[in-house]
Amino acid sequence: MIYETFGRLETEWAGKTYSEITTIGESDGSIVIVPIGSIEQHGDHLPVSTDTILVDAAAHAGAATVADEVPVVVTPPVWSGLSAHHLPFGGTLSLEFQTMLDTLENVGRTALENHFDAILLLNGHGGNMALLNTAVNTIGAEHTDIEVLSLTYFHLIAEMIEEVRDSEPGGIMHGGELETSLMLHLRPDLVDEERMTSVYAERTYELLLEDLNGSGPLGRYSTFADHTDTGVMGDPTLASAEKGATLYEGVRDEMRKLLGDVHEAIRTPE
Incomplete structure (x- = not known):
């Protein structure tokens, strides 16, 4: 996804030969990262590939900083996720829960056949989070000698988001200040700034999740069409490339x- 901008990457699984991949996998303390995104509407100003672009960038950004010391490689992104709640707007491609779980289990299982010591399922879409918890358990149960991990990338910077943001609570739920800022930094060519609209959705219950970086404990089924006419939940008008660079x-x-x-935890003791 981000290869169009950055070219061939040192940590790119898809650009390596099979022997290069197995050599990395057989190295002590090796890690394979599987970015997992979605193809779903993000309002009129962002592309449907936003989640996949951003999680792929996050995976490669992290891997590139440690590639000289840590044997790590990033697979091509799993580009479709659980996005049925976006279907009313069009442009969305979604998987069923079991289909996606089977996909991640198969990707994980075959990736680990290359002898990696750890696998990180790196998520970029809020709707995937519950399934990733399941995938970690099922993959981990089959590979008890492997470190099996999952993470949603924007949870890494929850505190930073609060420092950087200008929007009110609810401003970074979907296609809002956070994602738009990151896209303005990474792929400004895909952002239509003239079509940005701000939507602060009304919350039915105080315990519902309010922002992507939050942790509202109450779950409730609804589609995005129940909350917004544009597909956006948040305030992209406050986004900037400068904020995106910081984030x-x-x-x-x-x-x-x-x-x-992770590398230090799984290395063979000297």
Whole structure:
């Protein structure tokens, strides 16, 4: 996804030969990262590939910072996720829960046949989070000698988001200040700034999730069409490339720390 901008990447699974991949996998403390996104509407100003572009960038940004010390490789992104709640707007491609779980299990299982010591399922779409918890358990149960992990990238910078944002609560739920800022930094060619609209959705219950970086404990089924006429939930009008650069650097730095910690935890003791 991001290869159009950055060219061939050192950590790119898809650009390596099979022997290069197996050599990385057989190295002590090796890690394979599987970015997982979605293809779904993000309002009129962002492309449907937003989640996939951003999680792919997060994976490669982190991996590139440790590639000299940590044997790590990033697979091509799993580009479709659980996005049925976006279907009313069109442009969305979605998987059923079991189909996506089977897909991640098969991708994970075959990736680990290359002898990696750890696998990180890196998520970029809020609707995938519950399924990733299941996938970690099912993959982990089959590979008890492997470190099996999952993470949603924007949770890494929850505190930074609060420092950087200008929007009110509810301003970064979907296609809002956060995602639009990151896209303005990474792929400004795909952002239509003239079509940005701000939508602060009314909350039915106080315990519902309010922003992407939040942790509202109450779950409730609804489609995005129940909350917004444009597909946006948030305030992209407050986004900027400068904020996006800051947030991207934050993701990169937190990924660097995590991958370093994982590598040290799984290395064979000297």
